[in-house]
Amino acid sequence: MSNFLSNTNPNPNKSFEVNQPPTDSVSSLSFSPKANFLVATSWDNQVRCWEVAQNGVNVATVPKASITHDHPVLCSTWKDDGTTVFSGGCDKQVKMWPLLSGGQPMTVAMHDAPIKEVAWIPEMNLLVTGSWDKTLKYWDTRQSNPVHTQQLPERCYAMTVRHPLMVVGTADRNLIVYNLQNPQVEFKRIVSPLKYQTRCLAAFPDQQGFLVGSIEGRVGVHHLDDSQQGKNFTFKCHREGNEIYSVNSLNFHPVHHTFATSGSDGAFNFWDKDSKQRLKAMLRCSLPIPCSTFNNDGSIFAYSVCYDWSKGAENSNPATAKTYIFLHLPQESEVRGKPRIGATGRK
């Protein structure tokens, strides 16, 4: 915590601050696929929605609505038509919130333990949930029972879906790959290339592989095709001196297919996996970044700045804790890939 204390600026990158942020840490951020509506889930049991109005180089955020769970909320996702939000958390249920129509939230999924991940699969018209009860469940929101329950070897810690590719990271460092055209069968089970706990996952936009981040300040790039194994690699990030921080979030840019990493050191960076380069290193905030996301066209990058429990409860001071959500407008040069120029390029 000494490094955080020496850095007291939560917004060194001069991003735009979201109005009326949550009163406790943010656990997930998600943008609507159709418009600039931002949803944040929080440890204060709330799910909040803002409308982001982009006016030239200025950004304004207007709080729109919020719902409450019985316990902290851990995850959220939008339906593909941009009308509905799904949120799940420690109350072991997922609520479907018809946000645009102003209806009341309804419980559509249940687990025996807190729900860590939720994703909407429009191609199947199903909701998939991953939980600490070591199961994945697929739900038709019109039925009260899951259409399928998939057993996992351990608690679900991370999940990513790009039809037909889905990857689930579990507590035992297993990475289980599913082909959603045959969801009852494990397509492949991989032990993480990283030596420490899996923290986050992101599937390639072309569904040829995925990224995996760990608490050890390292990201692995993994291709599914065995013939592409030579292109697999890992790289270090989110380190300061000899201190190694968790990689909390991995997000692909929707247009350029580069990706962003956010970590417990309070920094976020942009990378190009194809040329194996870091495109931009942003300045460190004074608090960790637990989660982040791009909007549907990649013009806005949202990230939260608050304590992520990476050092346990005794490093948390509720009396002085502060939670921020910032919006960064990435420059073209920050997110566009830089292909190397033959042999003359730097290595």
Added chain:
Amino acid sequence: MLNAAVACNVLGVISFNPNSKFCVLINFFSFALIAFGFVCVGEPFRQASWSPFGSQSCFGQNNSSSNPFALKPFGSTTPFGSPIDFGGSSTGVAQLSSPFASNTAFIPSFWSSSTPDFGSSSSSFGVIEFLFHQKKGYSIPELNIAFGTSSTPFGTSSTPALGATGTPSFSFGSTQIGHSSAFGSSSPFGSTASPLGGLHTPSSTFGNTDIGQSGFGGQQRSGSRVASYMGTTEADSYTSGKLVSIFAMPIYKDKNHEQLRWEDYQLGDKDFFIYNKQFHNFSGFYCCIFGSSSTSAFGTLSTPFGASCTPAFGASSTPSFWASTFGSTQAFSAFGTNSSSTPSFGQSLSLFNTAPAEATSSPFGNTQSSSLFSSAAPKIEQTGSAFGQFTSHFGQTTPLSQSSLFSSPSWLVASILSSIAASVALQAYLEQARPITTKQTSNGSNEDHSPQKADSGHRAGEDSIVYEHEADAEVLMPKLRRSDYCTLPRMPEPVAKERAEPGFCCHVEDFMLGRQGYGSIRFLGETDVRGQALESLVQFNTRGVIAYMDNSTKPPVGQGLNKLAEVTLLNIKCFSKRTRHQYLEGRMVEDQGADFVSYDPIKGEWKIRVKHFSVYKLVPGR
């Protein structure tokens, strides 16, 4: 009949029968079983106050002479009464202390005080009394004659109360006893402190240290305060890197950020942030009490220590505390004369001042303080040679203080009690006191210690708040948080069974609740354990068990845990007052309303059967 060595003192309403040789206190509000090793008789209460042991009294200056509590306790034990002052300052227990400062008669004041708190102090008699006897028996044998009672040392290990069912043994290991026989009393002290530690830190940490056994396999620690965050070195780095994540630590590697945070959330760790601050004050408070008492026992006060201690208290509590301390000093002025001729002890005195001050600023479990105490013990040991009568006593201290910090406070307690014993011996020698007088002293010691237990009762109340916080989560499930308590069926089996077959918790057959090394209760027939915060309702202490201390929460007979049960207490041994030999056969207690089942003197196991937890009193048998 008059030779019976066992008497029972159940605090409650004073029932003084002029025709009887015994003073019996009945508790209408809760069931408490306590066996003492001395006889409580009525005649000594008519004696004048015993002024040599201090001009101050916990119960006020002007109590009538017919008031049995008019006796002044040992002066040096006044600091033990300080918790009541502190509690009154910040937790609203002032009601308990203020009536005793008035000039009104004791009995009317009693009813205006906080009865449950006062009633809950019954077991503290056993706790402190046992400590006192332990010290007398061990360090100064002649005191047995002066007081007319024998000490009650721990025996060998007992048969496991639940051994037949395959549950781990609850008895003390004989090796453990052998090494720390003089400090077997550290367990009673641990039990007194547990309500505090249990809220802030999972009690398994202290339980393991105190009893010397590993926790139950089924019990799992939770929350992020099991161990403090420390950076983990990355093994495969060319230059050594440090992982800034608590989840790289082996103890947390099977959890992630959200899971650990959810555990802390459920423990109320965040919601009770303010309470945690108070806990640190308590830590300082205890250290300050012991340190200061040890200092004053030898005739001097240390200003630097006082200065370092003051910040640990609120302003309102400091004056009361120091007033008590000065009272202690006055009580030991005679002994102070001797200390001036021993400069070597003065040297170690400064060490005393330093170590507690360090502990004041550190929470329990700080390894730095632990090593500091370890270095303190040898120093004292050397100084002990200047006081021949203390040599073996201090020698015994060393192994215990080296094992863990938590043992150190009990070492300080032992030091205080040793000073008390020495002072008593000196006083008896100087004044040629009659045995009848020393009996008053024993009883005064009991009375003085009762406020400390009231504090424990309050902590138990705090415990229930935590449970209420998560009442909506699994309201039907029985709750068991402390790892040294256990049940059959073992937790969390009832929870799983309730899910598998709803209604299971309404009728658990032969439900058992016990505590390692203390005893157990078997509830005969079918028991409804839904929603029971088990270790808040039933508390095992040395030589006693209390159920439903708070009368308002006690259900009617036959409901909840207020039903037919068999109580087993461990480490019970009784001695004849006349012959000083241990009873080896026959029954020595006759319980009204409770059926005597068996007593095994070799194992120290004592069983009774009760129809419900209600009004009971134990009278001496033949």
